[in-house]
Amino acid sequence: MHTPVGFNPGHVRPESLAAATLAFAFRGDKLLVSSAADAPTLPDFSTSQRLAPGEAIHYLGELDGVACVTIALGDDAPEPAGWRYAGLRSLFFKLPEPLIAIAQRAFQVVEWERTHRYCGRCGTPTRDKDGERAKECPRCGYTAYPRVTPAMMVLVTRGRELLLARSPRFPPGMYSALAGFVEPGETIEDCIRREVREEVGIEVTDIRYFASQSWAFPHSLMIAYNAEYAGGELCPQESEIAEARWFAYDAVPDLPPSISISRRLIAATIERLAKEAV
Ligand SMILES: [Zn+2]
Numbered sequence: 001m002h003t004p005v006g007f008n009p010g011h012v013r014p015e016s017l018a019a020a021t022l023a024f025a026f027r028g029d030k031l032l033v034s035s036a037a038d039a040p041t042l043p044d045f046s047t048s049q050r051l052a053p054g055e056a057i058h059y060l061g062e063l064d065g066v067a068c069v070t071i072a073l074g075d076d077a078p079e080p081a082g083w084r085y086a087g088l089r090s091l092f093f094k095l096p097e098p099l100i101a102i103a104q105r106a107f108q109v110v111e112w113e114r115t116h117r118y119c120g121r122c123g124t125p126t127r128d129k130d131g132e133r134a135k136e137c138p139r140c141g142y143t144a145y146p147r148v149t150p151a152m153m154v155l156v157t158r159g160r161e162l163l164l165a166r167s168p169r170f171p172p173g174m175y176s177a178l179a180g181f182v183e184p185g186e187t188i189e190d191c192i193r194r195e196v197r198e199e200v201g202i203e204v205t206d207i208r209y210f211a212s213q214s215w216a217f218p219h220s221l222m223i224a225y226n227a228e229y230a231g232g233e234l235c236p237q238e239s240e241i242a243e244a245r246w247f248a249y250d251a252v253p254d255l256p257p258s259i260s261i262s263r264r265l266i267a268a269t270i271e272r273l274a275k276e277a278v
Contacts, residue, residue: 001105001214004098006064009105011133013059017067022099023048024060024106025071029218030085031103032073033095040086040094045069052077056113058133060106063098070106072113088216092259104216109133111218112146120144147219153179154192155265156204158229158246160273162266164253165200165236165244174254175247176262179222188223196227200244201235204228210268213261224265249273 003009023045025032032052033040043051045067054071061068079085088103095103112135119126119137126135126144135144155177156163164175180195182188189207196204204227212223236244247253249270256262 001101001216004063004101007061007098007102008063009061011059011061012131013057013069014067017045017069019044019046021045021067021069022063022102023069023071024103024110025052025054025073025077026107026110027052027073027077027085028075029107029111030087031091031107032083033086033091035082035084038094040084040091042095042099043083051080051083056110058109058113060102060109063102068102068106070109072110104214107216108146108148108214108219111216112144115147116144148214148221149219150182150188150221150223151179152182152188152191152195153177153222153224153262153265154196154204154207154227155210155225155269156196156202156227156229157269157273160249160277161246162249162252162269162273163200163202163229163234163244164247164266166242167240168242170242171254174256175243175245175252176256177224177265178244179262188225192225192227197232199237199240201237202232203230205230210265211261215261222261224261226265226269249277 021044023043025048033042052073054073056072058070060070116126116135119142121142122140124137124139126137129136133146165178166175178196178199182191192207196202206228208226210224210226215222234244255266
């Protein structure tokens with residue numbers, strides 16, 4: 001996910017919200033949408049507040065001139081007739097892509113709102129800080145920003161072979177590139193070398209940036225790379241990797257869905273290797 005074309009992000013809520021303001025209202029991790037199964041729509045702000053009022057409202061910006069806000073509803077918010085709460089993944093390909101991208105952004109703001117009500121240093125209730133998207137503690141001054149967690153993904157190649165692995169959590173038969181979270185003190189390249197060594201026991205070189213993707217489950221920034229095998233024997237770490245294998249570029253197994261950056265990374269690499277092979 002990325003910032004959609006036509007979206008102008010902002011955090012300062014206008015004095016008044018226009019009637020057409022789009023509301024991204026979340027009960028838990030589920031978004032309030034109309035109950036039409038194939039083409040659900042979002043409520044405008046006043047409809048959303050009438051259906052299921054929420055107090056924690058954050059301004060997100062404008063999409064093609066239409067204001068967007070996100071609202072954290074309580075766990076006991078009602079499900080009004082004609083509306084339902086839907087998981088974001090279930091809305092892929094049903095809501096237009098710009099709205100899915102803003103919904104992921106909105107969810108990360110809601111998640112931050114819910115998990116930063118109290119100061120992490122002294123326990124005092126926090127308040128919204130003027131001028132930026134931040135919570136501040138009125139007692140000790142501690143400031144907390146929305147959390148974004150960097151993670152790396154790397155597709156290792158060995159000549160025309162791709163290293164693909166299965167997490168124990170994957171659906172049967174599906175393989176993907178390796179991934180892991182960046183630790184304090186690491187560059188992303190450090191993280192790639194460490195994770196590849198820990199997860200499959202090999203060394204890599206020629207680390208090259210591919211692309212990045214925001215991923216709201218719950219607040220990751222996935223940064224994807226290619227790398228080339230440099231030595232060692234495959235030795236998967238049992239707790240993290242169910243299986244890891246080298247696959248010929250023209251004989252790969254089931255891959256993650258096309259919305260994920262892993263699929264784009266693998267597809268682009270296969271295309272490059274296919275071109276190099278002719
Ligand atoms: Zn404090």
